[in-house]
Amino acid sequence: MKLYPQLRALQSRFPALLSMKSGAQRLMRRAMKRPFERxxxxxARLKVRPGECAIDVGANRGQSIDAIRLYQPALPIHSFEPSTLLADRLRQRYGNSAAVTIHNCGLSERAEERVLYLPVYRDFPYDGLASFDREEAAGWLNAETVAGFDPSHLDVRETVCVTERLDAFDFAPAFLKIDVQGFEANVLKGGEEMLEKHNPLILLENNDAADAWLTGKGWRRLAYAGGRLQEGARGKSNTFYLSPRGSDRLTD
Structure with missing residues (x-):
């Protein structure tokens, strides 16, 4: 029996399990001083210059914020989350920290209003799968990922959100993380000037379009596995990228 599909089936029927699970996982990670993704x-090897920050695109429930603070506690973080519900929860959690700023908007290649698609199964919202791409939002929940999956109980709800261009913000990023369910390339295109100027270390959820855009501009891939970075490879779920002028972003 596969564990995770069974857990998602229970979670869909008993929504309180998600809050309990998320809270327990966060407490455990903090106690063990481990990030949610390795x-x-x-x-820990990131070189940060004066005035630089981290940018977290697709903040969700704050997992990346906690992970960044674990290794770079003094680094200011700008987190972007288009879901008003999630953004409000993040503000409640991190509101007392001057180093964390929550931006309730999405990022794209242009400033406009876009529809955010949220998959809902048995009235349980899978907010971590919300996307500006409807197919991305609807496609992940299926018989392989949810035990006893019944497509008649799957709904995709629509909310109009504001998107901005990353270049519209006056940031100097040392690190940029993007996890936006298939919309990664759009985010990159809207921040082309910023990326060229500051050459941050990028951590990207694997996405073919974004990978092609970055490598086409000379950025090189690095995969992290077994505590080591492998040049030229893509990671299992995420991949790092360094620009031609950003090779000194990491210490040896």
Missing amino acids: DFEVL
Whole structure:
């Protein structure tokens, strides 16, 4: 029996389980001083210059914020989350920290209003799968990922959100993380000038379009596995990228 599909089936029927699970996982990670994804261990080697920050695109429930702070506690973080519900929860959690700023908007290649698609199964919203791409939002929940999946109980709800261009913000990023369910290339295109100027270390959820855009501009891939970075490879779920002028972003 596969565990995770069974857990998602229970979670869909008993929504309170998600809050309990998320809270328990966060407490455990903090106690053990571990990030939610091991890729973030690389941030211990990140070189940060005066005035620089981290940018977290697709903040969700704050997992990346906690991971960044674990290795770079003094680094200011700008987190972007288009869901008003999630953004409000993040503000409640991190509102007392001057180093964390929550931006309730999405990022794209242009400033406009866009529809955010949220998959809902048995009236349970899978907010971590919300996307500006409807197919991305609707496609992940299926018989392989949810035990006893019944497509008649799957709904995709629509909310109009504001998107901005990353270049519209006056940031100097040392690190940029993007996890936006298939919309990664759009985010990059809207921040082309910023990326060229500051050459941050990028951590990207694997996405073919974004990978092609970056490598086409000379950025090189690095995969993190077994505590080491492998040049030229893509990671299992996420991949790092360094620009031609950003090779000194990491210490040896």
